[in-house]
Amino acid sequence: MSHASEPCSLPSLSPSVPIVSVIIPIYNGAADLPDLLDCLQHQTYSSDRVEYLLVDNGSSDRTAAMIQAAQNSSPPQFTLCYLSETAIQSSYAARNTGIRAAKGSILAFTDADCRPQPQWLSRLVEPFADPQVGLVAGEITALPGNSLLERYADRHETLSQKHTLAHSFCPYGQTANLALRRQILEQVGLFRPYLTTGGDADLCWRILRQTPWRMQLAANATVQHRHRATIAELRSQWQRYGRSNRYLHQLHGVSLSPETTWRDYLYRISRWLLKEIPQAIAGGNSQGLDAIADTPLDLLCHQARDQGQRYAFLPKDAAEIAWLTSHPTEICSQAASAVNL
Numbered sequence: 001m002s003h004a005s006e007p008c009s010l011p012s013l014s015p016s017v018p019i020v021s022v023i024i025p026i027y028n029g030a031a032d033l034p035d036l037l038d039c040l041q042h043q044t045y046s047s048d049r050v051e052y053l054l055v056d057n058g059s060s061d062r063t064a065a066m067i068q069a070a071q072n073s074s075p076p077q078f079t080l081c082y083l084s085e086t087a088i089q090s091s092y093a094a095r096n097t098g099i100r101a102a103k104g105s106i107l108a109f110t111d112a113d114c115r116p117q118p119q120w121l122s123r124l125v126e127p128f129a130d131p132q133v134g135l136v137a138g139e140i141t142a143l144p145g146n147s148l149l150e151r152y153a154d155r156h157e158t159l160s161q162k163h164t165l166a167h168s169f170c171p172y173g174q175t176a177n178l179a180l181r182r183q184i185l186e187q188v189g190l191f192r193p194y195l196t197t198g199g200d201a202d203l204c205w206r207i208l209r210q211t212p213w214r215m216q217l218a219a220n221a222t223v224q225h226r227h228r229a230t231i232a233e234l235r236s237q238w239q240r241y242g243r244s245n246r247y248l249h250q251l252h253g254v255s256l257s258p259e260t261t262w263r264d265y266l267y268r269i270s271r272w273l274l275k276e277i278p279q280a281i282a283g284g285n286s287q288g289l290d291a292i293a294d295t296p297l298d299l300l301c302h303q304a305r306d307q308g309q310r311y312a313f314l315p316k317d318a319a320e321i322a323w324l325t326s327h328p329t330e331i332c333s334q335a336a337s338a339v340n341l
Helices: 033-041 063-073 091-101 120-129 148-155 161-165 182-188 199-210 231-252 262-283 286-291 294-311
Strands: 002-004 020-026 050-056 079-085 106-109 114-116 133-142 178-181 214-225
Touching: 020 033, 020 091, 020 120, 033 063, 033 114, 050 063, 050 091, 063 079, 079 091, 091 106, 106 120, 106 182, 120 133, 120 178, 120 214, 133 148, 133 161, 133 199, 148 231, 148 286, 148 294, 161 214, 178 182, 178 199, 182 199, 199 214, 199 231, 231 294, 262 294
Parallel strands: 020 050, 020 106, 050 079, 133 214
Antiparallel strands: 002 079, 106 178, 114 214, 133 178
């Protein structure tokens, strides 16, 4: 079931900038909500031209109550809408719920564990001044972290859009920081609601390969994202990358990542023991000592990715594409709005 608690309406509208709908899926995000809401409230984008649609995806913690309380107590200039998607446990289904309720001509996406910087939305929207640009990807940087694993991911810029925008098959932007023109979705459809990973690449590829729209990077439109802090979280992240590779291979024919062989492991471990550890110790600084962990962590990530890719298989319903069923100007509750767009 998908619904909103109350109609959401924007205040008086100025015609100079596009209306933007920021869509954020949330699952058990109570710990992230206070910081997320604070970041949204400090956006420099014109407050009368933006709505924030927070979509609870069946949380079992206080997420729903916290969003509803924030909606009820929000200042008039901050348009916050509570939505719920409980029929399908998938962030892409939750994003589709937000899309169908959105009023904006530009849809911007981020995640509950991201921290959009104050000028994020203003800078993310700027490239749409070019009428040929249909997609804009902002940059994803790391929230400050103190653990060895967080520093490892930060050094390798694991979450940076520069990796996905350089994909050998076709560029794509991650939904942690992505915006697009709503009208495009009438051409190619929405996210695949039953897909559990890889949905951002799938949607971008459908747009870029089926339409003439272009994608642009807004490197100065940044969100900060928390890196994984435990081995279990890191393995889960890279297993998900592997599953995504498999799903996108089945959906688009993209090449699978080559699996790491025992010869690769032998070479990397030998180089680590005979060269990298002595060099790091000789260097003596903390960054050099941190680098001692790079090779074993690289191999752990590769092994997790290989495992995810090897054993994943795309469920039949995950190939289904959702389509717009609501009029673009319908509001959060999908009832008539007094605001004239």
